[in-house]
Amino acid sequence: MIRTKIFIDGSAGTTGLRIAERLSKRADLELILLSEAERKDSESRKKALNSADAAFLCLPDAAAIEAVGMIENPDTVVLDTSTAHRTAAGWTYGFPELSEELKNELKVAKRIAVPGCHASGFLALVKPLVDARILSKDVHFSCHSLTGYSGGGKKMIAQYETEDNALLKAPREYGLSQGHKHLPEMKAISGLSNAPAFCPIVSDFYSGMLVTVPLFVSDLQKGATIESIKAFFAKKYSGPVVRYTENSEDGFLSAAGLSGKDSMEVSVFGNGEQVILTARYDNLGKGASGAAIQCLNILLGINETEGLEI
Numbered sequence: 522m523i524r525t526k527i528f529i530d531g532s533a534g535t536t537g538l539r540i541a542e543r544l545s546k547r548a549d550l551e552l553i554l555l556s557e558a559e560r561k562d563s564e565s566r567k568k569a570l571n572s573a574d575a576a577f578l579c580l581p582d583a584a585a586i587e588a589v590g591m592i593e594n595p596d597t598v599v600l601d602t603s604t605a606h607r608t609a610a611g612w613t614y615g616f617p618e619l620s621e622e623l624k625n626e627l628k629v630a631k632r633i634a635v636p637g638c639h640a641s642g643f644l645a646l647v648k649p650l651v652d653a654r655i656l657s658k659d660v661h662f663s664c665h666s667l668t669g670y671s672g673g674g675k676k677m678i679a680q681y682e683t684e685d686n687a688l689l690k691a692p693r694e695y696g697l698s699q700g701h702k703h704l705p706e707m708k709a710i711s712g713l714s715n716a717p718a719f720c721p722i723v724s725d726f727y728s729g730m731l732v733t734v735p736l737f738v739s740d741l742q743k744g745a746t747i748e749s750i751k752a753f754f755a756k757k758y759s760g761p762v763v764r765y766t767e768n769s770e771d772g773f774l775s776a777a778g779l780s781g782k783d784s785m786e787v788s789v790f791g792n793g794e795q796v797i798l799t800a801r802y803d804n805l806g807k808g809a810s811g812a813a814i815q816c817l818n819i820l821l822g823i824n825e826t827e828g829l830e831i
Contacts, residue, residue: 526550527552527575531584534580536809543814571591578600607710613627615813615816636812637808641785641808643732645787654743658711664732669729677723729802731774731778761825762785765787769790783826
């Protein structure tokens with residue numbers, strides 16, 4: 522068996538560790554591994570990047586841009602999990618469920634930008650409705666997103682797991698200046714005229730995410746109703762990774778409901794006047810490493826859920 526060579530640049534970070542854990546179990550892949558000293562050596566990294574059939578970049582933005590600049594092998598596919606290339610020309614956005622055209626692009630892409638965790642839920646809810654002209658691109662959207670603290674990386678994980686701070690016990694809103702790094706892709710990929718008013722919230726649980734977009738029925742075009750929106754998403758999202766459901770926990774919806782999974786649940790709740798669209802998933806799953814692995818599987822032409830926890 523000829524195995525696909527994979528290099529994870531930034532394998533010591535939260536996303537990189539999870540990708541490495543999943544991929545190391547697969548017989549069809551060969552991981553290019555570097556020692557701790559080699560991971561800090563530019564020449565060793567450059568050699569690994571150019572030896573790989575596919576390279577995952579799990580790095581800060583500046584380091585990801587630097588890594589791309591090191592690649593001279595035209596056959597090396599790059600899957601970047603940073604913010605650096607999500608709206609860049611020549612990069613394919615790694616969310617295959619958004620459209621069949623996008624999924625087909627991923628099959629032959631050389632540069633893939635893995636979506637941001639918060640952005641994934643917002644786009645799953647908004648972009649299909651805008652594309653179908655059920656919602657106007659000129660709507661002034663709002664969005665709130667509740668995430669586990671692992672989304673903040675090693676520093677935040679250590680803060681929550683070691684500090685005795687009463688303020689960490691309650692949910693904390695951040696991105697207060699409306700300059701969150703996911704906002705550019707939320708606007709650009711969905712084709713909106715305006716970035717949404719965005720309220721991200723981190724809370725005292727390890728992983729999981731719940732993104733909510735509230736709407737008024739009066740915002741909808743073509744005489745759409747809450748029932749027609751439910752039917753639209755039920756047809757749009759039927760799996761295997763993203764699926765529509767109307768399930769809740771006795772009227773509650775926990776952000777930790779899909780913790781440890783790589784799938785996403787899209788739901789529609791509300792009444793004849795107000796509607797809330799929700800996307801529930803794991804910030805480390807469909808919001809990060811799971812999405813990256815799904816893109817690799819599509820690229821390799823195999824079952825897109827290979828190695829995923831669905």
